[in-house]
Amino acid sequence: MMKGAALRRGLLLAGAAGALATASGLFIDYGLRAGTSFVPPAEDVCVVAPSRVVAPHPYDPASGLGVHDPRPIPADARCPVCGMYPARFPRWAAQVIFNDGAAHFFDSPVDLFMFLDAPERFGTTRAAADAVALYVADFDSGDWLSAREAVFVRGSAARGPMRGPDLPAFADATAAQAHIAQQGGQALRFGQIDRGVVAGLRDATHAQHLH
Incomplete structure (x- = not known):
């Protein structure tokens, strides 16, 4: 019984560690790619609240x-x-x-x-x-x-x-x-x-x- 409980506990801990590693990897990947340009699909529909005051973009x-x-x-x-x-x-x-x-x-x-x-x-x-x-x-x-x-x-x-x-x-x-x-x-x-x-x-x- 004790051996079985220890085995189950070990499996659960290993699974949790794996999930944490995966989540960390995704977070890092997102952070690295967050500055890249977004290219939407051709069928993309933009639905946003109207912006009443938009400053013009200055000449560079x-x-x-x-x-x-x-x-x-x-x-x-x-x-x-x-x-x-x-x-x-x-x-x-x-x-x-x-x-x-x-x-x-x-x-x-x-x-x-x-x-x-x-x-x-x-x-x-x-x-x-x-x-x-x-x-x-x-x-x-x-x-x-x-x-x-x-x-x-x-x-x-x-x-x-x-x-x-x-x-x-x-x-x-x-x-x-x-x-x-x-x-x-x-x-x-x-x-x-x-x-x-x-x-x-x-x-x-x-x-x-x-x-």
Whole structure:
């Protein structure tokens, strides 16, 4: 009896030691990898509480980029309109760069246009007139395009980051028409996206999120 009890006690102690070693290893591994960039799957959905005051990211002279050039989206950058993380949506992202080189990043073109329509609504002291460069991601390649030169598609079946209608952007009319042939919609230039277009997209995409 005594031998059996001692054996069971030894097995339990060995099991506990093994579990502790495994947990310690996982903790150390997490600590080593915690600083690495997170790359979400393509179907990832970001659902976060809106962030009403988002400070623009300052220009970094050490980046090697021009003060008004498009720049990579920081992993921690949040959209000033909805609070989502634009770096998770490279096919939809947009950015505005102000005269001093500071930048705001957006998870989609709709949010960029909403911001430009009424920046003060989102807790910023910046005015739309302070924006000297506007960029949107090419929906096909993810490359940055000048928003003023891009062709947008309104009414596409492609759903934006908030799973609502948005404005996928393309480098030229040919690429936009190829998308329309598959997903439907209407091609619009930057100047055609007026307050009425923005209001309709805002209501369809953000009605349940923005109050």
